[in-house]
Amino acid sequence: PPPLPRLVYGALPLGSPPSEPGAPPLEGSASVYVPSKVGEYPPEWFSLLALRSVNLAAGAASVALSYLIARLLGISRVSSVLAAACLLLDPMHAILSRLALPDIFALVFLQLAYLAVLAMCRVVERSKGSRLPAKSGATKTRGAAPRYEANADVAASSDTISVSRLQSLRTGVLVLSCIALAAVFSGLALATRWAAYSGALMLLVALSFGIWPLLSRPMRLFDIVFALAIITATYSAVFVTYLALSDRSGSGNAFVSQRFKDGLLDELGGFQNSTASEKVPQEVCTIDTADRSKLECNSAALAALPRNVRDFHWFFDAVAEYNQLIIRYAQEQERGTQFWDSTWYQWIVDWRGVLMAREENNPPPGRGAATQTILYAILNPVMIALVIFFGLVFAAVVCILLRYRSSLHPAVLQSVQPRVAVGIFVASGFWATLLPTLVLYKAGPLTQYVPALFFAQLLFALVIDLLPARSRDVACVLSIVAMAAAYAFLAPWVYYTPLTAAEHQLRRILPKWT
Numbered sequence: 188p189p190p191l192p193r194l195v196y197g198a199l200p201l202g203s204p205p206s207e208p209g210a211p212p213l214e215g216s217a218s219v220y221v222p223s224k225v226g227e228y229p230p231e232w233f234s235l236l237a238l239r240s241v242n243l244a245a246g247a248a249s250v251a252l253s254y255l256i257a258r259l260l261g262i263s264r265v266s267s268v269l270a271a272a273c274l275l276l277d278p279m280h281a282i283l284s285r286l287a288l289p290d291i292f293a294l295v296f297l298q299l300a301y302l303a304v305l306a307m308c309r310v311v312e313r314s315k316g317s318r319l320p321a322k323s324g325a326t327k328t329r330g331a332a333p334r335y336e337a338n339a340d341v342a343a344s345s346d347t348i349s350v351s352r353l354q355s356l357r358t359g360v361l362v363l364s365c366i367a368l369a370a371v372f373s374g375l376a377l378a379t380r381w382a383a384y385s386g387a388l389m390l391l392v393a394l395s396f397g398i399w400p401l402l403s404r405p406m407r408l409f410d411i412v413f414a415l416a417i418i419t420a421t422y423s424a425v426f427v428t429y430l431a432l433s434d435r436s437g438s439g440n441a442f443v444s445q446r447f448k449d450g451l452l453d454e455l456g457g458f459q460n461s462t463a464s465e466k467v468p469q470e471v472c473t474i475d476t477a478d479r480s481k482l483e484c485n486s487a488a489l490a491a492l493p494r495n496v497r498d499f500h501w502f503f504d505a506v507a508e509y510n511q512l513i514i515r516y517a518q519e520q521e522r523g524t525q526f527w528d529s530t531w532y533q534w535i536v537d538w539r540g541v542l543m544a545r546e547e548n549n550p551p552p553g554r555g556a557a558t559q560t561i562l563y564a565i566l567n568p569v570m571i572a573l574v575i576f577f578g579l580v581f582a583a584v585v586c587i588l589l590r591y592r593s594s595l596h597p598a599v600l601q602s603v604q605p606r607v608a609v610g611i612f613v614a615s616g617f618w619a620t621l622l623p624t625l626v627l628y629k630a631g632p633l634t635q636y637v638p639a640l641f642f643a644q645l646l647f648a649l650v651i652d653l654l655p656a657r658s659r660d661v662a663c664v665l666s667i668v669a670m671a672a673a674y675a676f677l678a679p680w681v682y683y684t685p686l687t688a689a690e691h692q693l694r695r696i697l698p699k700w701t
Contacts (some may be wrong), residue, residue, distance in 0.1 A: 188513065191378040192289030195241060197432075202232045238287050245285025245291045249641075250275045252298040257645060258400075259305035260609055262652050269663045270648035273570050276670040278681045279637060282543070290634045293383040296376035296584045297620070297638050300369050300386030304393055307365035308402040308666055314358040315403075362406075363413070366394070370414045373374035374421025381513070383638050385619035387418050401607040427505040447508050450501045517627045531624045534636040536575070538563030539699035541632050548685055558685035564634060565680065568696055569673040573666055574643045577650040581610055584650075603653075610649050617642035 229235060250271050257267035274280050283291040369390045374385035392398070394406040394414055433451075529539050544562040585607060592600065620639035624631060651662050677694060679686050695701065 188289075189378045189381065189425070190509075191375060191425050192292060192427065192431055193288075194432075195292065196238070197289060199237045199241065202234045203235050204232050205232065217556070221551055238380065239285060242284050242287060242291055244295065245295045245419060246280060246514065247296060249280070249291065249295050252302060253641065253644070256302055256305060257648055259302065259309060260613070260649065261606075262645075262648055263659070265660050265663045266648040266652040269651060269666060270644055271586050272667045272670060273567075273574075273644035273647065274641070276667070276674040277400070277567045278541075278674060278677050279564050279566050279633065281674075281681050282562070283634060283637065286543070288634060289379055290637050293376055293380035293677060296372050296379060296640045297383045298641065299378060300372035300390065301616075303365050303369035303372060304390050305401065307362055307369065308393070308398065309404075310361045310365060311359060311402060314354070316487055362410075366390075366410055366414050367417055370417035371421050374418045375425070377418070378422050378425035380635070380638070382620055382623045382635060385616055385638075388619055389416075389616060399608055401609065401612070416425060423506055426509055427502050430502060430505050430509075442512070444508060447505055451506065453685045466550065528630045528631060530630045531621060531636075533699075534633055536573075537566045537568055539633070539698060539701075541634060542701070544683070551638040556687050558687055559691055560685045561691060562683050563680040563700070565677065565700060566633070566636075566640070567670055567673050567677075569666075569669045570644070573670075574640075574647045576615075577647045578643060581614070581646060581650045584653075585611070606653060610646055613642050613646045613649060617646070 201337075230672060253274050254267045254271040257270040258264070262270065280291075369386070373387035373390055376386045391411065391414060393402055394411045395401055397405045430450075485676060533539060540563040542561070543564055544560075546560040548558040550557065584660075588595070588603065617639050620642065621636075624635065651659055651666070654662060674681075678684070679690075680694065
């Protein structure tokens, strides 16, 4: 997968193991703890708080961003709260916010990209209605000389032009800033999960063709090229940074080319490039804990590499090869064989979840019943049922408008068409985010469905918002209460609470929830 999550987790202050007095500090694999499975207890020096803090902050931000995006789409406050509640009351979202899993980053960067694009649309559309009307200048007064009236008109006209130019300059800066932010977040989302490419796609489509009624006209060719350049630069910068920091490779590097290995050191700090090994004395890579540490040896070895090994061309070739490896991995890996894999249509109906951890608790005889502690990632079943139902309602509304558009009253069409257009835009985001799974992966863990599900939740809130105000408010309240009840019912699977086997079985609503 793309390397941004590794950079994020690698930059966290996770702690270091204590060393013996007088001994050199531990380095390499001895100073790093990598959890092998969910539920594993780390050593005492390892900071779980620091590891989970990033996901916790991302999860909290995603709920707020869901509300803001819904508001920028023109959805009412009540329905926007419903859109945010779909994330807040989802067991899968809660688990992704508590564990060090990268899927929540793809969601947040995708949301930030959409937020910046919608902000750009708002700025452009508001600027069209903020043109200053031409003013006549000073009011004529009886007895005033005509030349003074003419001078006042010229001065007022000059002031109007100056203010108009200042407003245009401000609008241009705001628009470019929104485009730049959207492009940066789109590049970061793409560098987290390729399935989050829909942020970049939506930005380029909006700039190229507009998004009626959010953006009534396409933008300049310069804006399109500007956005594409920033997306490419951001995406490439993540890979270059990762490769610049990852200067060593292990023994299992046979799948990369010799050119790729030429700029890396082996796992012991030696050279993998024969030319470099000939030009640099072997004692540079000799590890002597009494004189120099392994880190110093690696630094000296990297400094001694020939300049043509890790130059610009090497990084360019390495980034290209890294992406080719991602494509090859997606094509060659046999999906659906792991116990946590499920097909994409099973994601949509919440057919099965992901068992992340299980622990058996068998007390001594006479000390109570045996219990199980399970961490099971599943979507909120009430939320999924509502999302599917109102998604079908929206599809029916679109079909009715297309078939009977000539029979409907113009006032009805005028009031419904903008909302339907926004709904089609949101629905296209859902299918675009799901497209890589449909084409490349076919199957995978349910956690990868979260970014696409976000758009289905927005569409649910949008359809609810089409109801009359009183009915809308009642529907939102009932939906939130029902989702909260389902979340409370499944909370033991979220917070790793011990239950008896019968209590766990009671929560297995569908047969594949195992």
